[in-house]
Amino acid sequence: MTRELVLAIYVFILAIFTGYEVISRVPSILHTPLMSGTNAIHGIVLLGAMIVLGSADTTLLRVLGFIAVVLGAANVFGGFVVTDRMLEMFKKKGEGTK
Amino acid sequence: MLGTRESIIAVCYIVASVLLILGLKRLSSPATARSGNSLAAIGVFLALAATLLDREIVSYWEIGVGVAIGAALGIYAARRVQMTAMPQMVGLLNGLGGGTAALVSLSEFLRLAREGPVGASEATSVVLGTAIGAVSFTGSIIAFAKLQELLSGRPLQFPLQRALNALLFLAILALGALLVVGGGNPHFLWGIFGVALALGALLVLPIGGGDMPVVISTLNALTGMAAAFTGVVLHNQMLVVAGVLVGASGTLLTILMGRAMNRSLGNVLFGAFGAESAAGPSASAGGPPRTIRQTTAEDTAIALAYARNVVIVPGYGLAVAEGQHAVRELSQELEKRGVNVKYAIHPVAGRMPGHLNVILSDAQVEYDALVGDIDEGNALLQSADVALVVGANDTVNPAALEDRTSPIYGMPIFDVRKAKSTIVLKRSLGVGFAGIDNPLFYQPNTAMLLGDAKQTLKSLSAELKSMNGAGHG
Numbered sequence: 001m002t003r004e005l006v007l008a009i010y011v012f013i014l015a016i017f018t019g020y021e022v023i024s025r026v027p028s029i030l031h032t033p034l035m036s037g038t039n040a041i042h043g044i045v046l047l048g049a050m051i052v053l054g055s056a057d058t059t060l061l062r063v064l065g066f067i068a069v070v071l072g073a074a075n076v077f078g079g080f081v082v083t084d085r086m087l088e089m090f091k092k093k094g095e096g097t098k
Numbered sequence: 099m100l101g102t103r104e105s106i107i108a109v110c111y112i113v114a115s116v117l118l119i120l121g122l123k124r125l126s127s128p129a130t131a132r133s134g135n136s137l138a139a140i141g142v143f144l145a146l147a148a149t150l151l152d153r154e155i156v157s158y159w160e161i162g163v164g165v166a167i168g169a170a171l172g173i174y175a176a177r178r179v180q181m182t183a184m185p186q187m188v189g190l191l192n193g194l195g196g197g198t199a200a201l202v203s204l205s206e207f208l209r210l211a212r213e214g215p216v217g218a219s220e221a222t223s224v225v226l227g228t229a230i231g232a233v234s235f236t237g238s239i240i241a242f243a244k245l246q247e248l249l250s251g252r253p254l255q256f257p258l259q260r261a262l263n264a265l266l267f268l269a270i271l272a273l274g275a276l277l278v279v280g281g282g283n284p285h286f287l288w289g290i291f292g293v294a295l296a297l298g299a300l301l302v303l304p305i306g307g308g309d310m311p312v313v314i315s316t317l318n319a320l321t322g323m324a325a326a327f328t329g330v331v332l333h334n335q336m337l338v339v340a341g342v343l344v345g346a347s348g349t350l351l352t353i354l355m356g357r358a359m360n361r362s363l364g365n366v367l368f369g370a371f372g373a374e375s376a377a378g379p380s381a382s383a384g385g386p387p388r389t390i391r392q393t394t395a396e397d398t399a400i401a402l403a404y405a406r407n408v409v410i411v412p413g414y415g416l417a418v419a420e421g422q423h424a425v426r427e428l429s430q431e432l433e434k435r436g437v438n439v440k441y442a443i444h445p446v447a448g449r450m451p452g453h454l455n456v457i458l459s460d461a462q463v464e465y466d467a468l469v470g471d472i473d474e475g476n477a478l479l480q481s482a483d484v485a486l487v488v489g490a491n492d493t494v495n496p497a498a499l500e501d502r503t504s505p506i507y508g509m510p511i512f513d514v515r516k517a518k519s520t521i522v523l524k525r526s527l528g529v530g531f532a533g534i535d536n537p538l539f540y541q542p543n544t545a546m547l548l549g550d551a552k553q554t555l556k557s558l559s560a561e562l563k564s565m566n567g568a569g570h571g
Contacts (some may be wrong), residue, residue, distance in 0.1 A: 054155030073168025
């Protein structure tokens with residue numbers, strides 16, 4: 001086992017608990033927007049695609065990387081815009097939760 | 099020690115991680131949700147910007163072009179999509195993310211394999227990232243196609259389906275083991291990629307449209323995990339943190355959604371929802387003769403006008419017909435006459451939990467008139483003179499309470515039979531989205547008003563207006 005792997009496992013486990021705790025009291029009204037928001041967040045995988053494409057040195061890697069960047073960018077940009085549009089609807093109703 | 103560039107990247111990643119966690123936290127409460135989304139977006143874009151400093155990146159213009167194309171497509175689609183089509187939009191975007199994760203894992207492996215044998219932990223992460231990402235990609239595309247009605251929403255089944263899926267799953271495991279032990283023959287990975295693409299499609303095809311929210315939520319969590327494994331391969335902590343956060347919160351969200359629908363995850367993924375009833379409505383055999391009473395807009399308007407309490411139960415049909423403004427107009431006309439109008443919104447009404455709240459809020463229906471709680475809604479129905487069901491079906495199906503053989507047995511519903519009379523606005527007499535027969539329609543105090551929801555609601559408002567004009571002023 002490498003030191004890096006151990007660290008990755010730590011991060012993995014702590015993030016699991018954080019993700020679980022942070023949304024544990026979400027009302028059902030927000031299920032869809034929250035799903036949409038987390039969907040946008042995993043669009044961050046775009047940064048992996050950027051690294052792959054930016055360092056590509058063969059045609060194959062360049063093609064794969066390019067497709068990945070396009071898909072990832074659509075995910076992250078589209079995701080945040082869609083979520084914002086959903087939440088805009090709640091905004092109009094003023095603050096009151098109940 | 100890290101160099102200056104690496105330090106800047108690391109600090110940005112740490113700040114971004116905190117922003118993501120705070121963003122998620124704020125997203126889970128109505129008052130702060132919108133700012134939560136913005137915080138999360140700032141976090142993600144900070145991380146993306148910092149990544150550009152990475153020394154491994156030597157060419158920028160391709161990235162610029164790719165990001166511009168993807169961003170333009172994503173933003174265009176996100177702005178153009180109708181509110182009613184949001185669920186499938188989320189599904190589609192999720193699929194794209196899954197595809198990205200799979201391609202990144204695959205590419206990184208191809209690069210690593212050139213430099214010599216790939217370590218076991220990297221290879222394992224590559225296998226997981228590629229397989230999970232690919233399953234999420236095709237699974238989401240099928241979910242999108244089902245909700246968009248490019249494919250039938252009904253469960254699509256064929257013999258030996260589960261056996262085939264199990265076989266494909268084992269094939270991925272076997273190829274994965276060969277890849278990890280063998281230290282890096284890329285052919286195995288291409289095999290995994292292909293098999294996982296097929297598996298994703300086959301897993302979702304047999305699931306009925308009614309369960310798609312849970313499916314999309316599951317795939318969303320899976321894409322998060324795929325992104326996290328990609329992060330392990332790339333030694334990128336930012337990706338690990340963000341991916342696992344989404345994986346964990348997405349899993350919890352799936353459980354919460356399933357609970358609201360009384361469906362366990364195993365049930366959704368392997369139960370082929372609605373398959374039993376596709377064989378024919380079980381209640382029809384040997385029961386009392388079942389008749390359906392139809393009514394007219396005029397009669398309905400009169401019943402509504404002289405009611406004291408009206409409870410409107412909207413469903414996905416309202417969203418499809420885009421009748422949200424028409425229904426608001428109707429309730430305003432009723433309120434002018436002193437009728438007390440409430441909306442009982444089932445937690446899973448529409449194609450996604452919260453879907454109808456969003457649409458009705460958009461039409462400026464008073465927040466106070468919306469009742470989202472099952473028990474509270476049923477209490478209101480008890481004292482209602484008229485329950486007006488608009489395009490809802492499964493969420494008011496008494497079979498969920500009584501028929502043990504029904505696939506939705508046990509799901510909490512609004513029991514509209516408690517109201518003095520029930521009027522169901524429905525497009526046709528066909529079965530609902532989940533493909534299940536609804537005994538409600540045969541109740542003696544239920545009347546059906548057939549037609550397009552928006553048109554029907556408009557004619558009801560017109561009837562009421564003429565009544566208001568003529569008599570009560």
